[in-house]
Amino acid sequence: MATLQTIRSKGPLLVIVIGLALFAFIAGDAWKILQPHQGKQDVGEVNGKELSAQDFQKMVDEYSEVIKMTNGLNSLTDEQLTNIKDQVWQSYVNNQLIAAEAEKLGLTVTDAEIKAIIDQGTHPLLMQTPFRNPQTGAFDKDMLKKFLVDYANLNNSQMPAQYVEYYQKMGNLWNFIEKTLRESTLAEKYQNLISKSLISNPVSAEDAFKGRTEQSDLLVAGVPYTAISDSTIQVSDAEVKDLYNQKKEQFKQLVETRDIRYIDIKVVPSDADRKAVQEEVTEYSNQLANTTADYAAFVRTTGSAVSYSDVPVSKNVLPSDVAARLDSTAINEIYGPYYNQADDSYNAFKIIAKVTAPDSIQFRQIQVYAEDEAKTKTLADSIYTALKDGADFAELAKKYGQTGEATWVSARSWEGAELDAENSKFINALIDQPVKDITNLQIGQANLILQVMDKKANQNKYKVAIVKRPVEFSKETYNDAYNKFSQFVAQNTTIADMEKNAEENGYSLIPRTDFSSTEHYVGGVKSTREALKWVFAAKPGEVSPLYECGENDHLMVVALDKIHQAGYRDINSVADMLRTEIRRDKKAEQLMTQMKGFNSLAQVKAMNGAVSDTVKHVTFSAPAYISVARASEPVIGAYAAKTAVNQVSAPIKGNAGVYMIQVLQKDKTSETYDAKKEETTLSNMAARMSSQFINDLYQRANVVDERYLFF
Incomplete structure (x- = not known):
């Protein structure tokens, strides 16, 4: 009761406090709305249509999977991902520009047109799919149709997870191809509309000849x-101004650029660092001589840049300095330690085995997976016994929801890749198994009934344990470089100071004019996104903080000289x-x-x-x-x-x-005049020129590219 009485007595005060809190909450949200770009999640805009960072990332992920699948890659490098992001953005912009124009003109691409392209089977995009005849290499629409039927009837609960994943990836790939076919066909229609309006004539043809x-x-x-x-x-200023006005359209730029200056320090190993690596590799070479098993674990402990593969590989996938020394090295002999200048590394290696192995293998398999390990083994033994007794492989495979079709696999798909124990076991089984033999192979929680059908291109292959240690700077060396540079940055906070004192401190102040956010990297150095964001948020004359960038081996500071806004360049520039x-x-x-x-x-x-x-x-x-x-x-x-x-x-x-x-x-010249040929040539030239229409559309579309804020 005392508490309630206290609340009642403070009632008016509580109303005021709660009211103020609500106002602060509402005003805070209102302020967020009013603040420009607050919480902005759009990477760009075309013709007023915004593209969110999430949607852009989905497109990048989709195309990345297509690239990996069509090129047999497990992962992509930073450069490849950057390239993909640029391609996705450019493709998105172009498609938006053309779609807007096509809508005005009533241009469309029907399902019937897409079907006709697939039936014809000659479009270059179709050749990027797995649906190709193994004998001719040509696109096979029947293979596609069979896959689409199987994919539509896919039962996730009855098929092994690996097969489900494979079908889903193939389904995503086809969806991408079909969507791209539709977009490219619309673009071709629009371009043809323009190019066909540019025709030649006999007078022009004769003049050209x-x-x-x-x-x-x-x-x-x-x-x-x-x-x-x-x-x-x-030359007077008035004359310059007159010429500027005459040529003003030539000085129009579509995007904002900035003039910057920057100092980029690449941290390099000291003499002490080199000596330490040399001594470590010498010790590892001694240990390698006494190692007789589990080479993968040993090589891993050395910090080698080359992992050990328990699968024999071709000489050409090994480091060139190792490959050049293989023929002069005996089995189980240690070569090294030695220094390789090409990649600045100290090395030692030991040849574990030299064998003759095929470069291409054709095989078929039935994957067996039951409720538990015991049931999986029982079922696998049953299938294996049936096949040994003469059962039809393909029929048995179909019984368990698989095709049982023979597939060629190239050594290129595994050589040079990091393989775990299970994958190594599988590939060694393919290499060692005689043609036509059937093997019951346990891989993880499943069994594979494996039959090798054919082998081609036998060649010498090697198992090599390699200790390759690139010479890298130590933590102490990095700290020395960081401390020296951070002191310089702290003492030189203006462009004038940096310009005056950089050289005497051993640094170079590098100018860069017309720097654009689409270049991704400041000074061509990786992992400079924070520096890039700073450049396009800074004011002229400002100097950035120190950035650690590259592959943790670069230090950078940036200064902003000048801003060139989108539009007409100012006369002074x-x-x-x-x-x-x-x-x-x-x-x-x-x-x-x-x-x-x-x-x-x-x-x-x-x-x-x-x-x-x-x-x-x-x-x-x-x-x-x-x-x-x-x-x-x-x-x-x-x-x-x-x-x-x-x-x-x-x-x-x-x-x-x-x-x-x-x-x-x-x-x-001896060339004979052919009017028809000349007119065709001129028409083709006009058609090529017509492809520049996209630039005109771009200029009118108010394209905004702010990917640098997110990627």
């Missing part, structure tokens, strides 16, 4: 622009280029004025800084290369085509100088 086959031999004389000193040519062009044009005007009235090349040759040359086989369609000016000059081909033999041209303004030419002779 003449431009390619009519050629001239010339005498050329001219004065390079370099003959006139830049200091004699004045292109002023130097414009001044150079204006200066060149003024030099050209000055030289052409001096050449006015000239009617011979001798007059040109008499000018200060003049050069001359003979140029042969100049055509209208191919730019002439003037070696004395070290420049390609397309305009000379045009003048040569219109200048008569023995005539001298008017002054010609070129890329590298002003020239006059005299045509010595003209002739034609």
Whole structure:
């Protein structure tokens, strides 16, 4: 009662407190809503349609599985994953751009069209699937149909988990192929619509033929622009501004870029680190000599960069320095320790066995799995006995929900891969088992009834225990480099300080202009995503904190110089280029004025800084290369085509100088004019040019790419 009375007496205060708390809660949520990009989970946007990080990751995962499956890979490297992310993004953007245009035009791809493509079986995408005839290598639609029926009737509870997983992966692969077929067909339709509107005509065809086959031999004389000193040519700011306005569209950039400067320190091993690795490998080589079993465990304890494989492998999958020494090493002999400069490592190895083994094996199997180990063994023994007594392998396989079809497997699928004991046991069984024999092999919780049908390409293979220790820096070496660099970063907090003091501290301040977030790495160094995010959040003049990056072997600091927003580049960023062009044009005007009235090349040759040359086989369609000016000059081909033999041209303004030419002779190649062929060539050229339509669509779509915030 006392407690209730206390609450009643404090009632008004509690109402105020609770009210304030609710206001704070609501206001806090409102503030989150009002804050720009707060909790943002979108990697990009196309035509106003946002793509979430989750959906993008799903697409990346989907394509990654396709790449692994079609290339026989168990995992992907960082570079491969980065490549896949770029491909997925580019594909998504292109598909969105084309889909938007196709919808306006009423372009669609029907199920009937997809079926027709599959029935025809010649589309390049179909050749990336496993549904190919083993004899011809061609896409087999019947294999696909059989798989789709089996997949639709898949009973997860009755089939082994490995088979279920395989069917699901194959099903996902086909779904991806079918979706991509639909997208690529729509893109082809849209591009054909554009390219078919670009046609040739007989006049253009004849001009193109003449431009390619009519050629001239010339005498050329001219004065390079370099003959006139830049200091004699004045360029005003007004002239730069006028040229900028004329060429403004050329300075339009679609994405924001930034000018940065950075210091990248790669930590390297010290002499003491090298000596320590050498001593360790020497000790391991002594231990290897006395090791006679469980080589995998021993090699693992050495920290070797090469795992031990209990399966014999070809020489070409071993490190090249080891492979080169195999033939000069006896079985059970220790080679090493030795230093290999190519990968900066100390090494020792021991050949355990040398055998003759096939490079391709054809086999078939029945996987047996029951409720427990005892029942699995009983069932496997029963199947094995039946087969030994003459039962049909394929019929028995079908009885247990499997195909029993023979499959070829290449040694490439396991050589060089890290294999556990069970996989090694399986592969050794394939290698050692005689053709046509049947084996009952226990693998994990299951049994495999295995029959080898054929073997091909026998060659020498080896079991080798390798101790390969790359020379790596020690923790002490890394700490020394870190402490020194962190002190430098702490003492140099401005770009000016870094520029002034970097060199005397043994560092290089590297400039990088127009850095884009799509480059993924700062300075080409891995694991610099945090530095990349800093660059695109910083303000000009700021210096970043110290980043540990690379493969834990790089230290980096970044400074932001300038921001180039998407849109038109400001005049100051292109002023130097414009001044150079204006200066060149003024030099050209000055030289052409001096050449006015000239009617011979001798007059040109008499000018200060003049050069001359003979140029042969100049055509209208191919730019002439003037070696004395070290420049390609397309305009000379045009003048040569219109200048008569023995005539001298008017002054010609070129890329590298002003020239006059005299045509010595003209002739034609032996090619015969074929109007239809020429028109087809021009139409094909137009079709190739039409593929650039995607750039125009991109510019209008307000594409936003913020993947760097997430990946």
